[in-house]
Amino acid sequence: MKKRILALLMAGAMALGLAACSNGGDDKTGDDVTTYKVGVAIYEYNDNFMTLYRNEIDRYFKEKETDKVKYEVTFQDGKSDPATQTNQIDTFITQQMDVIICNLVQTSTAEAVIDKIVAANIPLVLINREPLGETDESYPGIVDNPKVCYVGADARQSGTYQGEIVAALDNKGDMNGDGVVKYVMVVGDPENPDAQYRTEYSIKALTDAGIKTECLVENIGNWQTDKGQEITNSALTQHGSEIDVVFCNNDGMALGAAAAIKANNRTVGQDILLLGVDALDDCVEMVKNGEMTGTVLNDHIGQSHKAVDVAIELLEGKDIQNYYWVDYVKVDANYVNK
Numbered sequence: 144m145k146k147r148i149l150a151l152l153m154a155g156a157m158a159l160g161l162a163a164c165s166n167g168g169d170d171k172t173g174d175d176v177t178t179y180k181v182g183v184a185i186y187e188y189n190d191n192f193m194t195l196y197r198n199e200i201d202r203y204f205k206e207k208e209t210d211k212v213k214y215e216v217t218f219q220d221g222k223s224d225p226a227t228q229t230n231q232i233d234t235f236i237t238q239q240m241d242v243i244i245c246n247l248v249q250t251s252t253a254e255a256v257i258d259k260i261v262a263a264n265i266p267l268v269l270i271n272r273e274p275l276g277e278t279d280e281s282y283p284g285i286v287d288n289p290k291v292c293y294v295g296a297d298a299r300q301s302g303t304y305q306g307e308i309v310a311a312l313d314n315k316g317d318m319n320g321d322g323v324v325k326y327v328m329v330v331g332d333p334e335n336p337d338a339q340y341r342t343e344y345s346i347k348a349l350t351d352a353g354i355k356t357e358c359l360v361e362n363i364g365n366w367q368t369d370k371g372q373e374i375t376n377s378a379l380t381q382h383g384s385e386i387d388v389v390f391c392n393n394d395g396m397a398l399g400a401a402a403a404i405k406a407n408n409r410t411v412g413q414d415i416l417l418l419g420v421d422a423l424d425d426c427v428e429m430v431k432n433g434e435m436t437g438t439v440l441n442d443h444i445g446q447s448h449k450a451v452d453v454a455i456e457l458l459e460g461k462d463i464q465n466y467y468w469v470d471y472v473k474v475d476a477n478y479v480n481k
């Protein structure tokens with residue numbers, strides 16, 4: 144009896160051994176499932192655009208799963224606080240994430256963040272807030288590291304499109320006919336290149352078109368709707384019908400500006416113009432019905448897919464580029480009524 148049991152055990156052990164051999168380190172043909180751990184650090188959950196972006200990262204990782212490859216994705220909210228984000232990155236490193244996707248709270252922390260992630264030998268995909276180098280595509284921590292890249296959109300393009308939408312109007316943005324386009328600039332976050340470039344290039348597009356401009360108010364709205372409303376409201380109280388255009392660095396703030404414009408009995412398209420960036424669904428609807436002059440599509444689908452695709456390439460040990468760019472699209476009345 145003992146012998147029979149021993150024989151059975153041996154046969155079992157051999158069968159297992161054979162099975163192990165046939166799997167021999169080849170993931171593709173074996174039954175093994177590879178689970179990659181992905182850490183995603185977002186600068187702030189309370190941001191309309193980054194919420195769309197974050198949800199699409201989550202959805203698209205799920206879409207990319209197969210029977211053999213799974214992604215365990217952990218999201219963290221940096222709450223607009225660099226110290227909170229640094230702690231979250233430290234935790235990702237301790238948890239030995241296989242790849243990190245990071246939307247910096249502050250681009251000035253980029254060097255420290257990149258250094259610690261690179262030292263832990265974890266690949267890194269930076270998104271949405273571009274650390275700027277001396278020239279384009281030259282940030283040292285990015286170009287010096289083959290496993291670090293930035294995925295984003297060139298904010299100069301979005302600013303230029305805002306200005307071009309105004310310059311293309313019959314009155315070239317001079318709503319009250321006083322010969323100068325006087326504007327309010329609602330700025331996102333002065334530390335963020337998207338805000339800096341949109342502020343600069345929207346006006347540059349007007350001056351390049353030979354249009355005289357004057358800034359009446361420039362104020363920081365931190366990308367938030369309530370701030371956009373507050374800034375626009377006090378600008379309208381102070382400057383009234385002098386204001387031709389309200390430029391907002393994003394649609395979140397433009398939604399607030401639209402409410403302030405209505406509350407002050409002004410009418411977009413008739414006596415004032417309103418521009419945003421992102422092409423949030425609500426704002427595209429408003430461009431359609433004339434409540435906004437225009438916005439610019441900030442393609443969160445294209446950007447999130449690119450970020451996930453590159454993260455997967457890094458997990459697979461493939462070579463990547465240091466910079467990836469996704470185009471903006473001009474969204475004005477012509478575009479939405481097409």
Ligand code: BGC
Nearest residue numbers: 190192271337366393421441
């Ligand atoms: C978007 C803003 C967003 C910001 C966050 C920008 O690209 O246009 O809506 O608040 O990114 O960094």
